[in-house]
Amino acid sequence: MVDATHISFTADDRSYFSLIKKEIHRMATEGGIGVARTNELDLIVAEMTSNLFKYSNDGELLVGVFANGGEPYVELISIDNGPGMVNPARMMQDGMSTTNTLGHGLGSMKRLSDTFELYSQPGWGTIVLSRVYNRQPPTGIKPSVVIRPIVVYKPGEKTSGDGFAFKKTEKYFKLMLADGLGHGPEANIAVNEAANAFRVFPDFSPTETIRFIHTNIKKTRGAVISVVGYDLERKMWTSAGVGNIAARFFNNTNLKNQMSYNGIVGHNIPNTMNDQQYAADEYNHLMLCSDGIKTRIDMARYPMIYKYDPTILASAIYKDHARRTDDMSVVIAKVK
Template sequence: MATGSPLLVDCEDVAWFRDQPEAVRGAAAALGRRIGLGDQRTAELALAVAELATNMTKHAVDASVVLRVLRNQTVAGVEVLALDGGPGMADVPAALRDGMSTAGTLGIGLGAVGRLADSFDIHSQPGTGTVHLARFWPRPVHPSVVGEPVVGGITRPISGEQVCGDAWAVRPDTGTPSPTSHEETPRPHRPSPAAPDWAALTGTRSSSERTRTAFPSTDLPPRSGTSTRSIPVRAAVPGAGQGVLVMSCDGLGHGPMAAVAAQAAVQAFRTGSARTPEQAMEQVHRALRGTRGAAVAVARLEPDGRVLFCGVGNISAALVTPTARTSLLSHPGIVGHQMRQLRTYEHRLSAHGILVMHSDGLSERWKAADVAGLLPHPPAVIAAGLLRHAGTRRDDASAVIAKAAW
């Protein structure tokens, strides 16, 4: 893989809209004004959102539009994700050409969106559906956000809720040692007598039973083309060059209290000085005391392709290529309440692979073939496509994707 500084952005203020073209247009305009896009850029954002929403209302089923803020330390912009359950487009380049229409209109919508947006991407598959991504930054575009982020994700609250108890976050390794040296073996945690029991809450097996199995934390048998072998690392050492730390968090339950736990985890992760997944997990664990707790997984991606992974609770994680899915091992527990000896596992991510982490708001029964066509696309598009394919509406849901090369 190439070395250098990966493009990373924080994601905030997520709002979902279904069958509400006028509402999503107004929300986009308000969001653009609030973050300082400027009058002209805000008008262009609102026009693009209106085109996407109207197009989906006319042509798609089970369609949603997601608005959210992307930011780094210098600048903020708006990202629009539009996803639907079909019918999909057989010829995307043709659909982007001005004048192409299947509904008797001028057919300039998608082409206009592509011209207005700073970043634009479409994945569509007949019979499955379409994911659109459009990103809008203030003009002139700041050099710090030119390119495609190497990590992207998506969150969706359970039906009937406005806030989501799932969250994800990403940050670069600053190279500053954390208070706990990476030479140390993390100390085991003694669970509080009043701490909730993970097995009782989720119906999973006990810690001793789970440790004896070779299967990942989902308790499902291995699939064809799926490897479950993990290499434990007693003292994980950050590699040379700038690494990337990625966290996926599922606050226990759903609703406002789960969201409080998830946001506390994000804040601790973003502001912490940890360099390894175990150190990050320790810092998040301390931050979640006093909340209902969460399932958390943290991975560190190295420029040389190494992946260090540490997971507690039912966050599912896997390394995925077009032909294989390798599951990563998590251990039972509730971060913030009951967390035993932490273990980091080392894997290697191929140059054309991705790291996937998702909450139990997505079914575990997806295969590498289900996302193979998405792999050339940006991480946010892959996450949205996986959510559309495997997501349920019985719980908060989230997926985060990291690409290998930067």
């Protein structure tokens, strides 16, 4: 089922922290994480919530559990608008503290995590990423593509009207971001029907994929959709979109926005649509955003962020541009 990839927890009330830890523990256990790793996850959550309370303004913890092809993991993303750090690497050393504590927090989180990254700017805030796998993943393997989604449902809802889907063959990978009309369960049904059609359509073309989805979701509310494929041999992006899903192709110097067609998939789409292509040697990153993310994004605000896991960039976009009155989605894909 397609739904939110992450659940958001606020971290401004210390009395709430034990409930946050219990809920994340439950999510991890139900997601297939074993007892030993879940206990370590509890320690990471305790340190993250404590740091958010001590140092941040408007602290938020995003938590996602991913099946990962039978090798599940939990992703924790700590986001704050606090004072930030001048020297993050130094602050991760044991014994470093600005509040007269033992100063073991960041160091212990890093030791307990299979993936750990920290991005911070003075006066902007800090993002901490931790992933805990049920079994330690193999090292030294660098995939040809890394895709990192953040989908969070509208506050007050229990399911997301945005949905992300992905498929891969030996020749290409293809992904879809859809935003069902409205919010809540009916919008979620629309994006799930779209995801089902997306997965079974056998061809590569994003335009033809959207046409196929269109014929299969006519009994739903409909959705705005962007589909992007990447040819692994030709190293070429191909995309098409209907409605206000923003698609941007970029690297640290170049940027190109996809031009989407007007319409609503499932209700009315143009008779004439064409695939758009972009070479990966010019644009090795893709960003997809629903209208829950404001699109006036200045990448220069995030110096050195390209050297981090793409989740850090997705989290920075979410931190600065999320509209809290809507479902919120941002997907970053990076190719070699």
